[in-house]
Amino acid sequence: MPKISFTSALKRFFPDLKEEIQLPGSKVSEILKNLENKYPGITDYLVDEEGQLRKHINIFVDGQLIQDRRELSDVLKEEDEVLIFQALSGG
Amino acid sequence: MSFSKAELNRYARHFVLPEFGMEGQEKLKKSSVLVVGAGGLGCPLLLYLSAAGVGRIGIVDDDVVDESNLQRQVLYTVADLGKSKAETAKEKLLALNPHIQIDVYKERFVPDNALDLVSKYDIVADGTDNFPTRYLVNDACVLSDKINVYASIFRFEGQISVFNYLNGDGTRGPNYRDVFPDPPPPELVPNCAEGGVLGVLPGIIGSIQANEVIKVLTGIGEPLSGRLFLFDTADFSTRTLKIRKNPDLEIKDLSFYEEYCMPGRSHIKEMDVSALQKWMDDGEDFQLIDVREPYEYEVANMGGELIPLGEILQQADRVVRDKKVVIHCKTGVRSARAIEQLERQFGFSNLYNLKGGIEAWQKK
Numbered sequence: 001m002p003k004i005s006f007t008s009a010l011k012r013f014f015p016d017l018k019e020e021i022q023l024p025g026s027k028v029s030e031i032l033k034n035l036e037n038k039y040p041g042i043t044d045y046l047v048d049e050e051g052q053l054r055k056h057i058n059i060f061v062d063g064q065l066i067q068d069r070r071e072l073s074d075v076l077k078e079e080d081e082v083l084i085f086q087a088l089s090g091g
Numbered sequence: 092m093s094f095s096k097a098e099l100n101r102y103a104r105h106f107v108l109p110e111f112g113m114e115g116q117e118k119l120k121k122s123s124v125l126v127v128g129a130g131g132l133g134c135p136l137l138l139y140l141s142a143a144g145v146g147r148i149g150i151v152d153d154d155v156v157d158e159s160n161l162q163r164q165v166l167y168t169v170a171d172l173g174k175s176k177a178e179t180a181k182e183k184l185l186a187l188n189p190h191i192q193i194d195v196y197k198e199r200f201v202p203d204n205a206l207d208l209v210s211k212y213d214i215v216a217d218g219t220d221n222f223p224t225r226y227l228v229n230d231a232c233v234l235s236d237k238i239n240v241y242a243s244i245f246r247f248e249g250q251i252s253v254f255n256y257l258n259g260d261g262t263r264g265p266n267y268r269d270v271f272p273d274p275p276p277p278e279l280v281p282n283c284a285e286g287g288v289l290g291v292l293p294g295i296i297g298s299i300q301a302n303e304v305i306k307v308l309t310g311i312g313e314p315l316s317g318r319l320f321l322f323d324t325a326d327f328s329t330r331t332l333k334i335r336k337n338p339d340l341e342i343k344d345l346s347f348y349e350e351y352c353m354p355g356r357s358h359i360k361e362m363d364v365s366a367l368q369k370w371m372d373d374g375e376d377f378q379l380i381d382v383r384e385p386y387e388y389e390v391a392n393m394g395g396e397l398i399p400l401g402e403i404l405q406q407a408d409r410v411v412r413d414k415k416v417v418i419h420c421k422t423g424v425r426s427a428r429a430i431e432q433l434e435r436q437f438g439f440s441n442l443y444n445l446k447g448g449i450e451a452w453q454k455k
Binding site for chain 1: 273
């Protein structure tokens with residue numbers, strides 16, 4: 001199962017987030033669906049009403065940016081590491 | 092280019108560094124860097140770039156030193172409270188290294204001045220503290236073919252990259268919009284004032300940023316282009332992630348800035364130039380204030396009272412409260428900022444922003 005981790009800024013909104021969890025899913029969109037089951041409300045923060053990735057969020061799979069921000073159709077392998085992170089503005 | 096005896100002594104540890112040597116030091120001396128923001132990231136960045144001998148450094152910051160800055164902005168002391176950050180920084184940096192030149196811009200980095208400022212320097216380092224300015228720095232650099240050494244921080248985390256890098260084949264590396272295509276709505280992303288920041292974090296991240304600036308200027312090592320470095324100091328995890336250009340992305344001008352990201356602007360009262368003309372025709376009693384710089388005022392003005400944006404809070408007693416006040420600048424961006432500051436700090440409720448500024452007035 002792919003391993004999912006998060007930028008710690010996300011914990012501000014979801015304090016229960018674990019450092020790393022494993023969730024089933026062969027596409028990024030499926031991972032987000034399963035994530036929602038575990039942490040209700042989190043997908044609202046990550047994607048907009050149309051299901052597109054929000055502008056300040058991005059996802060890396062195995063250290064590479066995903067290609068499809070709109071449908072989240074990037075394919076995942078069992079051993080992939082998925083990092084969900086967000087833009088920071090502080091200076 | 093030659094070095095004085097004092098410089099030869101000062102840079103001795105660079106000269107003996109095989110990859111650096113006299114050649115690297117000469118490159119630094121010939122270089123210029125624009126540092127946007129003299130805050131948490133800007134302080135270590137400026138200290139190390141100055142100490143290292145970057146020949147000319149521009150500092151853009153319209154802010155003054157506040158007590159809440161001292162927890163991390165290590166250029167400033169208690170004696171500097173209330174003073175201009177850019178001016179204070181210049182004084183300290185020249186005391187550190189008198190062999191360099193520091194240019195001070197006590198203004199905000201806005202569409203009005205962005206391209207002009209960027210054009211005067213070899214590369215840009217982004218140490219700003221808000222999304223609008225970060226996108227503006229990015230876009231101005233892309234439009235001007237300048238490298239943007241980027242860093243940002245929040246709480247315990249930092250992000251760093253070298254954007255718009257000039258590759259050996261003449262192409263440009265990815266930029267900020269390739270990672271985050273557009274700015275988020277402000278309510279979704281907290282800033283450091285709301286979310287907090289560990290004081291030492293900008294010291295770490297700003298120092299890495301300075302290192303990338305020096306690498307780019309001297310050509311030493313592999314710059315952090317096409318990669319985004321994430322550092323979470325809380326659990327000491329680091330990640331270097333690959334980023335790439337989005338072929339569909341095109342930055343044509345700086346117009347997005349007004350449309351997307353003037354935080355808090357929606358509550359500001361605005362009026363257009365024809366409404367202003369009507370007030371004048373009707374003999375309406377109001378005060379007109381121009382928040383541009385004196386040199387701009389000299390070129391052309393609308394007869395308003397001149398209070399440059401950087402002085403608006405100190406001179407707030409010149410803004411009347413018993414009648415309407417119209418505030419303008421060149422295009423309406425700085426005046427919106429002035430109104431925001433006056434409303435927030437002094438609770439004004441009689442201020443109107445002239446949409447399009449003096450430019451729109453002249454075209455009328």
